[in-house]
Amino acid sequence: MSLPLRDREGESIGSYSVSMVEFKKVIVPHEIKALCDFDRRAFHRHPQDLFDPEDWELFESYWVIADGHVVGCTVLLHDVDYTEEPRPGCLYIVSTGVLPEFQQKGFGTQQKAWQIQYAKNHNFTTIVTNMRASNQEIVRVNEKFGFTVRGTDPDYYVDGEPCVVMELDLRRAQDLQ
Numbered sequence: 001m002s003l004p005l006r007d008r009e010g011e012s013i014g015s016y017s018v019s020m021v022e023f024k025k026v027i028v029p030h031e032i033k034a035l036c037d038f039d040r041r042a043f044h045r046h047p048q049d050l051f052d053p054e055d056w057e058l059f060e061s062y063w064v065i066a067d068g069h070v071v072g073c074t075v076l077l078h079d080v081d082y083t084e085e086p087r088p089g090c091l092y093i094v095s096t097g098v099l100p101e102f103q104q105k106g107f108g109t110q111q112k113a114w115q116i117q118y119a120k121n122h123n124f125t126t127i128v129t130n131m132r133a134s135n136q137e138i139v140r141v142n143e144k145f146g147f148t149v150r151g152t153d154p155d156y157y158v159d160g161e162p163c164v165v166m167e168l169d170l171r172r173a174q175d176l177q
């Protein structure tokens, strides 16, 4: 699989191919405790953002496995906006997480490439995702694949930090390839 990559100005800077890691669907409810443990470690900077155990029943989650070890987790919802309002054709990336000891090694980028391929394989037309305005690492990962900022939501996080909403229009992304 190969996906186009962009620099900070949105210019094409080549392509990204994914082959090193494997993605395995999380079995719920059997693995909810493991999901909570992962969430606590990956999102330790913002414990107020952690999901409750019952939330995981609603999500579709995938372990990111490298050399047999879990290094990350992707969390998805089908046909909803980031507010979880119905939005047919839209894949909501609820969460992209990498364990602290594996960050800055490209696993976030690999997850993003896989998420886009997943959306294409399932015929979604749009991907939406959201993040804290201070989270420049995930903003950067999204930008690399052509996601653009749709807007900000000042009411999303309870502590008042603005939430950035980013989207990728897959019909347009396919046109550009």
Ligand SMILES: CC(C)(COP(=O)(O)OP(=O)(O)OC[C@H]1O[C@@H](n2cnc3c(N)ncnc32)[C@H](O)[C@@H]1OP(=O)(O)O)[C@@H](O)C(=O)NCCC(=O)NCCS
Pocket: 042, 043, 094, 095, 096, 097, 098, 099, 102, 103, 104, 105, 106, 107, 108, 109, 110, 130, 131, 132, 135, 136, 137, 138, 140, 141, 144
């Ligand atoms: C955000 C996260 C998923 C990124 O995963 P990762 O494996 O570290 O990401 P990668 O190594 O693939 O890429 C990180 C990119 O961010 C860039 N980056 C790092 N620090 C940065 C900063 N302060 N400002 C801007 N960009 C930054 C890196 O240079 C790299 O971009 P590049 O490939 O163009 O050089 C990971 O940090 C994480 O799990 N954080 C905690 C959970 C979280 O906040 N998830 C996102 C919200 S759902």
